[in-house]
Amino acid sequence: MSADNMTLTLKIWRQRNATVKGSFETHTIKGVTSHMSFLEMLDVLNEQIIHAKGQPVAFEHDCREGICGTCSLVINGFPHGPQQYTTTCQLHMRHFKDGETITIEPWRSSAFPIVKDLVVNRDSFDRIIQAGGFVSINTGQAQDGNDIAIEKDQANHAMDAATCIGCGACVAACPNASAMLFTGAKVSHLAQLPQGQVEASQRALRMVEQHDAEGFGRCSNITACEAECPKGISVEHIARLNREYIAATVGSTK
Amino acid sequence: MNSWIARFLTSSIGKKVVMSLTGLFLISFLAVHLAGNLQLIGSLDGGQAFNEYAYFMTNNPLIKFTSYGLYAGILLHAIQGILLWRKNIAARGTVRYAVKNDRVASATKSSIYMGSLGTVILIFIIVHMVQFWAQMHFTSNVGDVTYAGAEYAVKDLYTLVKGAYTNIWFVIFYVVSMIFISFHLLHGFESAFQTLGLNHPKWSPLIKTIGRAYAVLVPLGFAIIPILMYIENQQS
Numbered sequence: 070m071s072a073d074n075m076t077l078t079l080k081i082w083r084q085r086n087a088t089v090k091g092s093f094e095t096h097t098i099k100g101v102t103s104h105m106s107f108l109e110m111l112d113v114l115n116e117q118i119i120h121a122k123g124q125p126v127a128f129e130h131d132c133r134e135g136i137c138g139t140c141s142l143v144i145n146g147f148p149h150g151p152q153q154y155t156t157t158c159q160l161h162m163r164h165f166k167d168g169e170t171i172t173i174e175p176w177r178s179s180a181f182p183i184v185k186d187l188v189v190n191r192d193s194f195d196r197i198i199q200a201g202g203f204v205s206i207n208t209g210q211a212q213d214g215n216d217i218a219i220e221k222d223q224a225n226h227a228m229d230a231a232t233c234i235g236c237g238a239c240v241a242a243c244p245n246a247s248a249m250l251f252t253g254a255k256v257s258h259l260a261q262l263p264q265g266q267v268e269a270s271q272r273a274l275r276m277v278e279q280h281d282a283e284g285f286g287r288c289s290n291i292t293a294c295e296a297e298c299p300k301g302i303s304v305e306h307i308a309r310l311n312r313e314y315i316a317a318t319v320g321s322t323k
Numbered sequence: 324m325n326s327w328i329a330r331f332l333t334s335s336i337g338k339k340v341v342m343s344l345t346g347l348f349l350i351s352f353l354a355v356h357l358a359g360n361l362q363l364i365g366s367l368d369g370g371q372a373f374n375e376y377a378y379f380m381t382n383n384p385l386i387k388f389t390s391y392g393l394y395a396g397i398l399l400h401a402i403q404g405i406l407l408w409r410k411n412i413a414a415r416g417t418v419r420y421a422v423k424n425d426r427v428a429s430a431t432k433s434s435i436y437m438g439s440l441g442t443v444i445l446i447f448i449i450v451h452m453v454q455f456w457a458q459m460h461f462t463s464n465v466g467d468v469t470y471a472g473a474e475y476a477v478k479d480l481y482t483l484v485k486g487a488y489t490n491i492w493f494v495i496f497y498v499v500s501m502i503f504i505s506f507h508l509l510h511g512f513e514s515a516f517q518t519l520g521l522n523h524p525k526w527s528p529l530i531k532t533i534g535r536a537y538a539v540l541v542p543l544g545f546a547i548i549p550i551l552m553y554i555e556n557q558q559s
């Protein structure tokens with residue numbers, strides 16, 4: 070375990086808004102303990118900056134328990150930091166060494182324009198969901214849990230896909246800035262459940278169309294997304310998306 | 324009317340399917356091409372078997388027809404590949420990461436360099452076609468031979484190839500190009516199946532094993548031909 074009184078050098082991307090050029094700013098932070106999360110360490114840094122009458126660093130966070138997908142940051146070249154299967158909010162300072170220099174950058178993709186500093190606009194993900202990542206059935210009263218029988222393995226696979234928190238690390242990691250893992254997870258999740266069948270072909274066609282229109286790159290099956298996804302979502306779901314898309318193209322009336 | 328076809332071919336998945344199918348076509352071609360070319364080594368009949376094979380390959384109507392498909396396939400794969408490559412660089416945005424560590428879940432990082440690997444392969448294919456194919460088809464540099472018992476003359480492609488491999492630089496160029504093809508296929512082979520949606524816990528491991536064996540053995544098979552012919556040339 071690292072020392073409990075670490076001094077770190079932080080190289081942080083600062084950019085006032087989407088239109089101006091950004092650059093790196095270097096800060097030294099003292100008294101970092103290994104128990105802090107990465108975001109708590111940035112909170113301490115911001116206190117320090119505010120005391121010195123500077124502009125605090127803007128970064129996103131919400132739940133801080135690894136479930137909402139709001140936090141981001143490319144840390145030393147790894148989306149969500151070097152620790153696999155971990156969001157930035159769940160990354161702890163024990164993974165860093167005293168005296169280390171840490172480079173912190175925003176997600177970089179033309180479909181995720183920078184809002185400020187480390188904050189990017191991920192509305193493009195919302196628009197992909199709006200294009201078809203839902204089930205439009207009138208549910209009426211809550212059904213009995215066992216009314217719709219789903220085979221256990223299939224339910225498991227659907228749930229694996231459903232763990233996607235929409236953080237965008239897959240796009241940040243992908244050398245092509247493709248969002249196929251996100252789109253694949255959403256399509257694959259619903260395609261494997263009976264409730265999702267009704268709109269399955271429309272969903273695949275529309276979500277891929279929106280993905281492409283947002284200017285995300287085209288998947289080359291590099292699998293950097295799977296390696297960096299905090300939920301460990303497998304590229305198997307991209308294969309299922311491809312199957313769904315090809316089947317919808319040749320098999321549906323649209 | 325046929326807007327669904329246009330939609331498919333212009334979608335990211337459709338374009339990838341075209342890359343995959345043309346890539347698989349090129350993969351199957353390479354295996355056939357290698358089987359034929361292995362007749363070049365240790366030739367005891369002065370290249371007769373190879374020349375007769377080459378004559379068959381250039382004159383059989385079915386194979387001629389397939390070869391036009393092959394030229395179209397290479398062009399489609401190369402043009403589409405370069406366009407995708409450019410598109411993907413643009414999607415990355417104007418500001419690059421200052422620090423980026425590429426970590427992947429699959430066994431190879433060739434996937435990141437498919438565009439550059441492919442471009443080198445394209446240059447190789449052009450040089451290769453000019454050197455052998457164009458010389459045979461469009462110039463009189465290749466002499467005819469009539470073998471005993473044959474009713475027609477065939478082009479002596481064997482002598483042309485043998486001559487080319489007296490030059491050590493050509494030998495090196497061919498061998499190095501094969502290394503690029505090997506890396507392209509190390510990712511390309513299994514990727515082509517993933518693109519078609521063929522990912523399955525039972526047979527994906529098998530596809531990956533066959534793909535890796537293919538990506539090493541086939542380029543290796545091609546690479547030993549110029550090396551052995553160069554050695555043969557030195558000895559004679």
Ligand code: HEM
Binds near residue numbers: 349401442504510
């Ligand atoms: C011997 C010749 C070649 C063979 C056998 C071959 C095979 C393949 C295969 C199987 C793939 C995977 C397709 C997929 O992921 O679905 C691929 C991808 C690719 N090839 Fe080739 N290829 C060859 C030559 C070329 C050439 C000349 C270029 C031109 C520049 C090229 C550029 C690319 C690119 C850019 C990709 C990646 C496409 C993507 O996934 O985004 N290849 N190739």
Ligand code: SF4
Binds near residue numbers: 301
């Ligand atoms: S697939 Fe993984 S990396 Fe991509 S948005 Fe979902 S949780 Fe984040």
Ligand code: FES
Binds near residue numbers: 130137139157159
């Ligand atoms: S802040 Fe919610 S996942 Fe990190």
